[in-house]
């Protein structure tokens with residue numbers, strides 16, 4: 001696939017090119033294994049000398065079509081489809097960090113990722129040090145030491161809608177020779193390509209906009225191919241032979257991170273995307289560019305409406321001129337700021353429930369970022385395990401309602417919000 005195609009063309013065409021007489025869209029290869037005639041052909045696959053398939057826990061042709069499409073969209077060198085967004089984040093971190101290491105992460109991230117970093121990874125000996133993404137660089141730098149393997153951030157944070165200041169993190173990453181990883185779920189490569197702003201790794205919950213239809217759970221890790229592991233003392237596991245893989249030295253390979261991630265993490269944890277979900281996510285991405293345009297337009301119109309509503313205490317959407325992140329959004333998300341917003345309803349927390357239960361078209365869901373609009377009250381659901389202090393750090397006040405704006409008609413959505421706010 002021609003590298004210079006624009007994102008909307010890549011959405012439709014990248015990842016799969018049929019040969020004469022083959023299916024036009026990727027077939028669902030629902031097979032755990034693959035047959036070979038020559039023993040040497042299989043041996044070459046095991047030695048990573050040739051590309052191909054031998055067992056679907058490591059790679060599968062349908063999932064590969066989806067991986068190819070996302071890699072092209074993010075301008076990466078390799079993508080790895082995972083069972084979920086959470087497994088993608090966990091495996092990405094574990095590819096570089098082990099017991100005794102640490103990662104530094106924005107505190108304004110998805111609640112599940114926060115839990116992974118603050119509770120589960122420490123049980124494996126991986127410490128996580130959180131920072132306020134708006135803090136000055138010097139403060140964030142204080143958290144980095146010789147054992148820091150990764151800086152973790154979100155382009156548009158869920159649910160606090162903080163827009164990432166990429167330049168700040170890219171310069172910290174360069175200064176310390178440490179990987180800069182971005183969860184690009186809520187922006188997608190249509191609205192922002194982290195590689196253009198110095199990121200080295202991207203992770204997605206493809207269960208969200210990439211699939212777009214709330215049909216397929218999945219995640220994807222993208223190696224952007226722009227980090228030099230060679231001779232970097234921070235990453236001995238890339239520079240020393242991997243005895244579990246015939247003494248391979250990952251830093252010597254053209255695709256260092258992606259190969260290590262698949263050869264070690266996918267092999268040992270097995271959290272790969274299923275062929276069925278690979279297929280759904282692949283065809284879901286066909287319309288990603290169109291959908292992101294509509295999500296963004298709808299959200300901007302609704303944000304403007306809510307900003308002037310007397311029952312709304314505050315509203316956060318980066319399209320609004322008085323939003324704290326307006327200037328960053330104009331720089332990093334100039335073509336649209338996505339469909340996610342949050343707002344606070346005036347009065348007690350009970351008013352949030354009253355409002356949400358009165359909605360007729362917009363449904364209450366844990367999900368976000370698909371074609372149908374939905375709302376959620378994070379403090380009593382996704383973030384309920386967080387303490388008062390952690391909620392504050394994650395930018396989630398008690399009266400926050402998260403609204404994921406879909407691609408319905410914006411005026412129908414506004415009418416639904418209007419009638420529900422009347423009942424509060």
Ligand SMILES: Cc1ncc(COP(=O)(O)O)c(C=O)c1O
Pocket residue numbers: 084085086087110112113154158183185186204205206207217218219368
């Ligand atoms: C920004 C972000 N990252 C990661 C995840 C985790 O993804 P999944 O639910 O696919 O495991 C989510 C889920 O909502 C998310 O919003």
